[in-house]
Amino acid sequence: MHGVKRVKQTPEALEAKRQKERAKIHEFLDLSDKLLTRRKDSDFSEESFKLTTRLLHINPEFYTIWNFRRNILTNGLFPGSTQEKVNNILAGELMMTMTALKSHPKVYWIWNHRRWCLENVPFGPGEEGSETYQQWRTAAWDNELFVVERLLDADARNFLAWGYRRYVLASMPVPRSDASELAYTTKKIGANFSNFSAWHQRSKVLTKLWADGTLNEKTSREAEFDLVTNAMYTEPADQSVWVYHRWLVGSNPGKSLLLREIKSIGELLEEQPDSKWCMESIVHYARIFLKLYPEDGAAAGLRERTHQLLRELQELDPFRRQRYIDLRTTV
Template sequence: MHGVKRVRETPEAAAAKKLREQSKIKEYLALNDELLSKKASDDWSRKAFDLTTRILQINPEFYTAWNYRRNILLQGIFPASSPSEINDLLTDDLSMTTAALKLHPKVYWIWNHRRWCLENVPDGPGSSTEGDVNGWRKTNWDREMFVVDKMLDSDSRNFHAWSYRRYILANMPVPRPETAELAYTTRKIESNFSNFSAWHQRTKILSSLWGSGKLEEAKSKEKEFELVQNAMYTDPNDQSVWIYHRWLVGEGNDKDVLDREIAVIQELLDEQSDSKWCMESLVHYKRLLLKNHASSVDVGQLTMDCQRLLGVLCVLDPARRRRYEELGKSERVGREKCFSFSPREAVTVIL
C-alpha cells in the first residue's frame, strides 16, 4: 500500500513460516488418511464423526468427508438416539455449516449438507406439525430463511444462496406468501439491477402468481415493463436486464407489445448508439414480428432493419460474428449486403 513502509521478512522468519505451513499440510494429510481408512472399514463411531468435523473445518470442499459424516449419522448415531437427540445433532450440524458459510459462502457441499439436515428431521419436511419435537421443525425452517436472508444481504448475487432460498420456500411448514417474496426480489433488484439471480427468482414467482390467478397478469406485466425499462436506461449493457425483458415479452404473439417495446429500445439506442444489447434485442423482436405478424407489417423494411443491425453487430462484437451471420442467413436478409460492412462504415452507422 502507498505510504506504508514494507517490512522485509528475515530469512529466519521465512523459514519458520515455511515450517508451519509444512506442518499444517502434514497434519491434514494424516487426517485425510485416517478418515479414508475409517470409511473403508465402515467405522460409524463417534470418534469417526469427530474426525469428519476436524477435517471439514480445514477443507469444507472435501465432499467425501461430508458423505461419510452423513453415513455415520444414519448408520451409527441416529439408530441409538431419540428423536429429540437427533434434532439436537442436526441443530449442531446446521450451526457448524453456518460458521463454514461465513468463510466459504459458495461451497456447494456446505449448502447440500444443510438440505440433508432439514430432510432428516424425524417428522420430515413439509408434513404436519403435529408431533413435531418441541417445535423444532418450524423453528429451524424459519431460522433457515433468516440465515439465507443474511447471506444474500452479504452477497445479493450468490446463486447458491438463491437456489437454497427456493428450496426453503418450497418446503416451509407454513408457506411464505408469494407476494412477500415478490416484494423481496423488488428490493434486491432496485438495489442492484445487475442481480441476475433476483430477476430469475422473479420469473418463478410471477409465473406461479399468474398461473394461479392470484395476480392479474396483464396489469402486472405493465408494471414489470416499467421496472425493466428503468433498469435498461440505468445500465443498457447489463445482460440480466435484457434476458428478463425477453422473458417478459415471451414468444411475441402480442403485436402491440412488440411495437411498443421496439420503440422504447430504439429510443434508448438513439442515446446509446453502440449498445450491443439494444441492437440484439431489436433484431430479436423484429424477427418475432416477421415470424408471427408478417401479414400486418412492412416485411421489406423490417428485413432491411435486421440486415443493418446485424452488420453493425458483426463489427461491434466480432467474437460472435458467426452467430450474427447465421441469424442473417436464417431470415434470408441478404447475407452479402448484411455482412459487407467495413469498420469505417460500421462506425458511420453507429454515429
C-alpha cells in the same frame, strides 16, 4: 489495493508462511488418508466424525467426506440415541454449516449438508401431528428462512443461497405468501439491478401469481415492463436485466408488444450507440416478429434494420462474427 502501502516481508516471515502452508497440506493429506481408510472399513465411530470436522474445515469442497460424515451420523451416532440427542447433534451440524458458509458461501456441498440436516431432524417435542410438534416445526423453518435472508444480505447475488431459499420456501409448514416473496425480490432488485438470481426468482413468483389469478396479469405485466425498462436505462450493459426482459416479452410476444419494445430499445440505442445488448435484443425481437408476422407492413423495414445491426455487431463483437453472419442468412 489502492492506497494501501505494501510492506515488504522479511525472508524469515516468508519462510514461516511457507512452513505454515506446508503443514496445512501435510495435515490435509494425512487426514484424507485416514478418513478414506476408515470409510472403506465402515468405521462410523465418533473419532471418525471428529476427523471429518477437521478435514472439512481445511477443505469444505471434499464432497466424499461430507457423504462419509452423513453415513457416520445415520449409522453410528443416531442409532440408539433419543430424539432429543439427535436434535442436539443436528443443531450442532447446522451451527457448523453456518460457520462454514460465512467463509465459503458458494460451496454447494455445505448447502447440501444443511439441507440434509433439516430433512433428518425428528422435529420434537410432542407426537407428530400434535399442535406442539407443528409449532416447533414451523419455528424451525421460519428460523431457516431468517438464516438464508441474512446470508443474502451479505451477498444478494449468491445463486446457491437463492436456490436454497426456494427449497426452504417450498418446505415451510405454513407457506409464505407469493406476494411477500414478490416484495422481497423487489427489495433486492431495487438495491442492485445486477441481481440475476432475484430477477429469476421474480419470474417464478409472477408465473404463479398470474396462473392462480392473484395478480391481474395485464396490469402487473405492464408494471414489470416499467421496472425492467428503468433497469435497462440504468444498467444497459447488465446481462441479467436483458435476460429478464426476454422472458417478459417471450411469455406474450404479440405484434404490438414486439414493435413497442423494439422501438423502446432503439431509443436506448440512440443514447448508447455501442450497446451490444441493445443491438442483439432488437435483432432477437425483430426475428420473432418476422417469423410470426412475415406479411406485416413493418416486416420489410425490420428486416433491413436487422441486417444493418448484424453488420455492426460483426465489427463490435468480432469473436462472434461468424454467428452474426449466419444469422443474417436466416432473416
